[in-house]
Amino acid sequence: MSDFQSASTGDASRPGVLEEPQVRAMFDRIAGIYDRLNSVMTAGLHHEWRRRAADLAEVSPGGRVLDVATGTGDLALELAGRVAPGGQVIAVDFSERMLELAREKATAAGREGVQLEFRTGNALALPFGDREFDAVTVGFGLRNFADLDQGLREMTRVVRPGGRVVILEMTTPQRPPLSTFFSLWFDRVVPILGQVAGDPDAYSYLPNSVRRFPGPSELAARMHSAGLDGIRYILTAGGIIALHVGTVGP
Numbered sequence: 001m002s003d004f005q006s007a008s009t010g011d012a013s014r015p016g017v018l019e020e021p022q023v024r025a026m027f028d029r030i031a032g033i034y035d036r037l038n039s040v041m042t043a044g045l046h047h048e049w050r051r052r053a054a055d056l057a058e059v060s061p062g063g064r065v066l067d068v069a070t071g072t073g074d075l076a077l078e079l080a081g082r083v084a085p086g087g088q089v090i091a092v093d094f095s096e097r098m099l100e101l102a103r104e105k106a107t108a109a110g111r112e113g114v115q116l117e118f119r120t121g122n123a124l125a126l127p128f129g130d131r132e133f134d135a136v137t138v139g140f141g142l143r144n145f146a147d148l149d150q151g152l153r154e155m156t157r158v159v160r161p162g163g164r165v166v167i168l169e170m171t172t173p174q175r176p177p178l179s180t181f182f183s184l185w186f187d188r189v190v191p192i193l194g195q196v197a198g199d200p201d202a203y204s205y206l207p208n209s210v211r212r213f214p215g216p217s218e219l220a221a222r223m224h225s226a227g228l229d230g231i232r233y234i235l236t237a238g239g240i241i242a243l244h245v246g247t248v249g250p
Contacts, residue, residue: 027071031097035072047074049241050139052234053168054078056245057135059087066133067091068123068155069141073102075168076116077109079137085113090128092121124150131160139168143213152226159248165228166245167219170210173239216242 027034038046053075059065063083067076070091080089093099099118106116121127123138124147136155145151155165214222219242220231228246235242 027095028097031072031095031101034098034101035074045237046140049168049236049243050075050078052236053137053139053166053243054082056166056243057082057137057164059083059135062086063134064088064132065090066126066128066136066155066158068121068126068136068138068151069093069144070102070118071095071098071139071141073105073118075137075139076102076118077106077111080106080111080114080116083114084111088115089117090133091116091118092123092126093118094120094122096120124154126154126158128158130157132158133163134160135164135166137166137168140170142167142169143209148214149222149226152223152228156227156246156248161248161250163248164245165223165248166243167223168241168243169213169219170240171213171216171235171242172211216244219244220246 042049057065057079059079059082061083062085064087065079065083067073067079067089070076070093073091076089076091080087083089091102093102099120102118106118119127123141123145136159138151138155142148142151152165159165213219216233216235220233223231223244223246227249229249231244231246233242233244
């Protein structure tokens with residue numbers, strides 16, 4: 001459900017981890033079916049989760065926001081509505097095909113009064129100076145970073161003091177019945193959807209990437225280590241979705 005950004009090859013020996021060229025090719029390959037399968041897998045709720053992430057960013061008209069691992073641009077478009085008029089949203093991803101679709105979507109949406117720009121970019125080496133943005137967001141992309149802590153440090157670095165870093169991500173529920181449902185859905189149904197869509201490898205990667213990702217408390221601790229304060233998180237969808245937010249200190 002997300003977009004991989006990496007400055008290294010990662011560790012292909014770990015489940016759910018592929019080398020960077022493989023993952024870039026995978027997301028380029030699935031770009032055309034990405035939005036449709038997201039809607040099927042989440043019953044359309046991913047749009048509401050992105051709206052909640054945009055709420056947590058607490059940006060206002062005239063603000064400047066960075067969306068990392070933007071994919072086909074849904075969260076960037078949501079943020080664009082929050083910073084208009086006079087604001088700017090820059091969205092980065094390393095999948096060129098995803099960015100092409102994001103630009104098409106933005107053109108169709110016709111956002112007025114805001115500068116919305118989609119750029120090729122690497123989340124582990126963001127091409128921006130320190131303290132350039134009022135907020136940074138990432139939706140369903142953080143779990144795919146080859147170096148999670150480096151990605152968190154980079155997002156923190158480019159946010160001004162008092163600004164926010166917001167993370168929307170899937171997490172593994174620990175208690176039944178949701179843990180049972182989660183296992184059945186992601187171990188059996190999602191790979192079948194991938195087969196129907198013609199890319200079983202990509203949709204086998206998804207459940208593995210979720211499993212290896214830190215739980216909500218550990219992620220909060222790692223955000224703190226990256227330099228964020230006042231960290232809190234919200235679990236929704238029965239504990240399958242986590243929204244984290246932290247503030248950059250002075």
